Amino acid sequence: MQAGTELRITRPDDWHLHLRDGAMLRTALPYAAELFGRAVIMPNLRPPVRSVQEAAAYRRRILDRLPPGNGFQPLMTLYLTEVTSLQEIRRARQTGWLAAIKLYPQGATTHSEQGVSRVKQIYPVLEALQELGLPLSVHGEINDQDVDIFDREAVFIERVLEPLRRDFPDLKIVLEHVSSRTGVDYVRAAAAGLAASITPHHLLINRNQLLAGGLNPHLYCLPVAKREEDRQAVLRAAVSGDPRFFFGSDSAPHWVVNKEKSGGSAGIFNSPTALPAVVQLFEESGALDSLEAFCSLNGARFYGLPPNQDSLILRKTAEPVRVPDSIGEGETRVKVFQAGGPLFWQVVQGLRPGREVLDRPVPAL
Ligand code: DOR
Ligand code: ZN
Numbered sequence: 001m002q003a004g005t006e007l008r009i010t011r012p013d014d015w016h017l018h019l020r021d022g023a024m025l026r027t028a029l030p031y032a033a034e035l036f037g038r039a040v041i042m043p044n045l046r047p048p049v050r051s052v053q054e055a056a057a058y059r060r061r062i063l064d065r066l067p068p069g070n071g072f073q074p075l076m077t078l079y080l081t082e083v084t085s086l087q088e089i090r091r092a093r094q095t096g097w098l099a100a101i102k103l104y105p106q107g108a109t110t111h112s113e114q115g116v117s118r119v120k121q122i123y124p125v126l127e128a129l130q131e132l133g134l135p136l137s138v139h140g141e142i143n144d145q146d147v148d149i150f151d152r153e154a155v156f157i158e159r160v161l162e163p164l165r166r167d168f169p170d171l172k173i174v175l176e177h178v179s180s181r182t183g184v185d186y187v188r189a190a191a192a193g194l195a196a197s198i199t200p201h202h203l204l205i206n207r208n209q210l211l212a213g214g215l216n217p218h219l220y221c222l223p224v225a226k227r228e229e230d231r232q233a234v235l236r237a238a239v240s241g242d243p244r245f246f247f248g249s250d251s252a253p254h255w256v257v258n259k260e261k262s263g264g265s266a267g268i269f270n271s272p273t274a275l276p277a278v279v280q281l282f283e284e285s286g287a288l289d290s291l292e293a294f295c296s297l298n299g300a301r302f303y304g305l306p307p308n309q310d311s312l313i314l315r316k317t318a319e320p321v322r323v324p325d326s327i328g329e330g331e332t333r334v335k336v337f338q339a340g341g342p343l344f345w346q347v348v349q350g351l352r353p354g355r356e357v358l359d360r361p362v363p364a365l
Helices: 022-033 052-064 086-095 119-132 149-167 181-189 200-204 207-211 228-239 274-284 288-303 355-359
Strands: 006-010 014-017 038-041 073-079 098-103 136-138 173-175 194-198 245-247 311-316 326-329 332-335 345-349
Touching: 006 288, 014 245, 022 052, 022 332, 038 052, 052 073, 052 086, 073 086, 086 098, 086 119, 098 119, 119 149, 149 173, 149 181, 173 181, 181 194, 181 228, 194 228, 194 288, 200 228, 200 274, 228 245, 228 274, 228 288, 245 288, 274 288, 274 311, 274 345
Parallel strands: 014 038, 038 073, 073 098, 098 136, 136 173, 173 194, 194 245
Antiparallel strands: 006 311, 311 345, 326 332
């Protein structure tokens, strides 16, 4: 495709986003809010967002940090624990701004200590979700030291997801950040009601980029990047146009100091590059026809929401777009996902007020 070519798409949404809180929220929010219409905001704060009241307060903090004129809509989630009450679930349904309940297997990822270890304990909640039509968003990895980290998605599907779907056939479920061929095949084979979000990093990297030629902690995320054949399966699903697969960045910022240490945190901050990287990959895959479905239509349809009414225009550039290596300074620095190489797509129309909020002073950690 020639430089100068323009592409108009319905404004995309991000169906899986970590915005954090405090200084990190200020740093990360503008990059998502300038582009995306809505985003599903993950609840794994410390302490986690477990009640509608906490979610309402968190939503308020996000809205308060948006620059004037930015209509970004945070769709909140609740962090499911073994003691989440049915009353909380009913309240959640009534809000109109709470998109899903998030299931973290205990210990499987960042801040999941209060997650679920005995799935039977949450059966009444799952029953209620099924009845109310509120989706369950799932971190699909088993946390078992006896299971190889590269197999944890597949084993989760076998031991947890499949029995759960059998017991709750009408429960709407999103298998978040699907990362393996097994995961993709499972979603494809399922009846309606099961969908998967797909991240830019699982579309772009395999475990070689993480581990070969020097360990790169900035590409460490969970689920961990897998084999090339897995990446290709995830890519085929994304470009297929199949409505069950949609964009969820899983942009998960951590301060550089917490990434570059022993026991460093899992998570990749990709909000600044996610969209152009996906456009470029779809272009390279000859699949620009499916781009809008993946980024702007499929997720909304799954969540029962209308697509955004406005649009973005992207332009192919002759020169690589400048991507900052990191944003912030010193202790409050976050590395930006480099998306596997130079990027040649840029949003030229439709950006909303965003990054300038970075100029506001950032409070100490
Ligand atoms: O890489 C990840 N980072 N995966 C997750 O599941 C959580 C996330 C985070 O919150 O940092
Ligand atoms: Zn996540």
